[in-house]
Amino acid sequence: MNATDLLPNGLRLDEARAEARRTYELDRAHVFHSWSAQAEISPMTITASAGSYVWDGDGNRLLDFSSQLVNTNIGHQHPKVVAAIAAQAAKLCTIAPQHANDARSEAARLITSHTPDGLDKVFFTNAGADANEHAVRMARLHTGRYKVLTRYRSYHGGTDTAINMTGDPRRWPNDHANSGVVHFFGPFLYRSRFHAETEQQECERALAHLDEVVRMEGPSTIAAIVLESVPGTAGIMVPPPGYLAGVREICDRHGIVFIADEVMAGFGRTGRWFAFEHGDAVPDLITFAKGVNSGYVPLGGVVIDAEIAATFDHRPYPGGLTYSGHPLATAAAVATIRAMEDEHVVEHAATIGAEVIGPGLHDLAQRHRCIGEIRGAGVFWALELVADRDSREPLAPYGSSSPAMNETIAACKAGGLLPFANFNRIHVVPPCTVTADEVREGLAILDRALDVADGHL
Ligand code: PLP
Numbered sequence: 001m002n003a004t005d006l007l008p009n010g011l012r013l014d015e016a017r018a019e020a021r022r023t024y025e026l027d028r029a030h031v032f033h034s035w036s037a038q039a040e041i042s043p044m045t046i047t048a049s050a051g052s053y054v055w056d057g058d059g060n061r062l063l064d065f066s067s068q069l070v071n072t073n074i075g076h077q078h079p080k081v082v083a084a085i086a087a088q089a090a091k092l093c094t095i096a097p098q099h100a101n102d103a104r105s106e107a108a109r110l111i112t113s114h115t116p117d118g119l120d121k122v123f124f125t126n127a128g129a130d131a132n133e134h135a136v137r138m139a140r141l142h143t144g145r146y147k148v149l150t151r152y153r154s155y156h157g158g159t160d161t162a163i164n165m166t167g168d169p170r171r172w173p174n175d176h177a178n179s180g181v182v183h184f185f186g187p188f189l190y191r192s193r194f195h196a197e198t199e200q201q202e203c204e205r206a207l208a209h210l211d212e213v214v215r216m217e218g219p220s221t222i223a224a225i226v227l228e229s230v231p232g233t234a235g236i237m238v239p240p241p242g243y244l245a246g247v248r249e250i251c252d253r254h255g256i257v258f259i260a261d262e263v264m265a266g267f268g269r270t271g272r273w274f275a276f277e278h279g280d281a282v283p284d285l286i287t288f289a290k291g292v293n294s295g296y297v298p299l300g301g302v303v304i305d306a307e308i309a310a311t312f313d314h315r316p317y318p319g320g321l322t323y324s325g326h327p328l329a330t331a332a333a334v335a336t337i338r339a340m341e342d343e344h345v346v347e348h349a350a351t352i353g354a355e356v357i358g359p360g361l362h363d364l365a366q367r368h369r370c371i372g373e374i375r376g377a378g379v380f381w382a383l384e385l386v387a388d389r390d391s392r393e394p395l396a397p398y399g400s401s402s403p404a405m406n407e408t409i410a411a412c413k414a415g416g417l418l419p420f421a422n423f424n425r426i427h428v429v430p431p432c433t434v435t436a437d438e439v440r441e442g443l444a445i446l447d448r449a450l451d452v453a454d455g456h457l
Contacts, residue, residue, distance in 0.1 A: 001013050001059050007059065008050035009050075017059065021057070044056055049064070050075075051076055052434050060416070065428055072295060073269060073431060073433075074432065075294075088328050103327045107122075107337075108121070111303065112303060116282045119286060122301050124324045125299075128162075128263030129157020130300060131301055132161070135226070135287050136165075139224035141318070145221050146221065147217055147221045147223060148179075148222070149217070150184075151227060152184070153237065154186075154234050154261075155167075155231075156226065156228075158170075160177065164177070164181040165181050184210050186243075187199075187206040187237070187243050190384060199240035203242050207243065210250060214250060222256050225258055227260060228264065228275075233264065235382050237382075241279070248281035258281070259285045260283035260287070263287055263289045266288045267288065267337075268379075268432045269291060270380050271354075271377055272346065285303065287303075288303070348433065349432035352378075356440070360440070361381055364450060368450040368451075370386060370387075370404075370453035382426070383426045383427075384424065385405070401423070412426075412449040415449060
């Protein structure tokens, strides 16, 4: 790129570079970042984005295999969504939640047109964590119970109860006020806690374990079981057939509310509108965020089953948010969902996963000793990297990083790929709209980066 070339947002490269330098200085002086030791980070400045790509502060184009935080399901700067936000801003920017407004009503209608019958009401939040907070509050008020069961190896958000519910190491320093949350082991055959050798054994033993935890905690004290339908940040562990149906059966037997956290896996990521559709089970509450409007404006929510919604027909629901159903956010959701329908984005995610990403990753696994397992569906895949295939020792310890992982991630970036990495895993989570050529380009960069990991074995 020449200094006078234009980025997709119309900025000249030399202008973008100057702006990026200033942005970086201001960031380091004034911005306090999430989940980070502030003095040890060096955030990449992003100056532009379009489709499956972002541009850094030097004007380098990177293929976004992270979808940022796994939210840009429809790709960056989708013109219909950008136009809808601008049109809504011109029409009505903000309105208090007690009033009805067209964008919020239409977003609720569109969202529930993709959920099973009986799940017809939406409470809007600002993001995924507060969606989970409110789902738990609804379950507690509905059942009159207080305990909540969630799995180890899960992420449910950074707010108080949501971080308590989280079953990954980010909970540890935040666990001072554990609010009735009990963790259990979910199915994960590659690192089975149950000495299982087949998916079926893993499923049966994980369900027996959950049943035992329910008995030990006292069913009459348990308000909800909260599960990511496919745990995302913790490793994209697609549950074995029958697991979600088994959880549904345990909930039904004990009057426990089944909350499916679809914040990351929902809205097309697994090749279905919601990931629980892969299993034979319908939850009572569905929490969502990210993909609902691809994160263009912050939005989350809870889809509520009729019986739980009826609890609040003649009793006020004790909770609310100033920006619940914010017009700009819900207008973005309306445009996103319509575009996903019109452009068959969910079907595309299923096909590209089955025909291009899955086979491509399995091909990489043939050639790289560092790959212990490949798992996923749609545009939601994880590479489990190991120091030794036989012992399955992770390439970085649980809850931490390693030079081998850091160098592999750096090689991805140097090659023009922005990956999503966590501990010993690299996740391949591009937008649902990624093309076959883009996938091949990304896998070729990943192929070279994995040589770096192999070099450490
Ligand atoms: N639940 C799941 C499954 C998530 O992956 C996340 C975020 O990554 C959250 C909840 C929290 O969402 P937010 O960061 O929008 O609060």
